[in-house]
Amino acid sequence: VTPKPVLIFVPGGWHTPGTFAPTTSLLSKAGYITIGVSLPTIGSELRNEPPRQGWNHDVAEIRRVLLEYIDQGRYVALIVHSYGGTAGSEACRDLSKIRRESQGLKSSVIKLVYMSAILLDIGHYIWEAKGGKPFDANRTIMKGDPCYATDTVPWFHNERSPRQQENIPK
Known part of the structure; x- marks a missing residue:
């Protein structure tokens, strides 16, 4: 029996992982491991921290969480919302099943799910999509x-x- 993939949720701008609680609670009851990623650039004002430097910090945090489970031999599905789609897409770079299997590795990101997410062409930014x-x-x-x-x-x-x-x- 193949174990269920770990489901990793990335919120959009101005949201916390708690946004997904109604969904993740149901998935947990169905036997899935669900993980919410707290993006460093989101909510720093609520934590009395200085704002983080930006998108690269969000990418690094998502990738850290992905690798935590991939390195344990788990398959992962990454579910991204809104702004989380841009950082999540970059965080998955080279972690696809095809890429990892070509390196002799078995665990990987097997699904990337966009929920009302922002998907940009390579090398482009959100502000460009909004006309600056x-x-x-x-x-x-x-x-x-x-x-x-x-x-x-x-x-x-x-x-x-x-x-x-x-x-x-x-």
């Missing part, structure tokens, strides 16, 4: 490189019940 402009100026604040959302609940979670909205970082 930040996201909705009424909902974001630029402070140097970091981009802060003014209130994520009405922007991202307006279809959730008030009870479901209680645990969402504001």
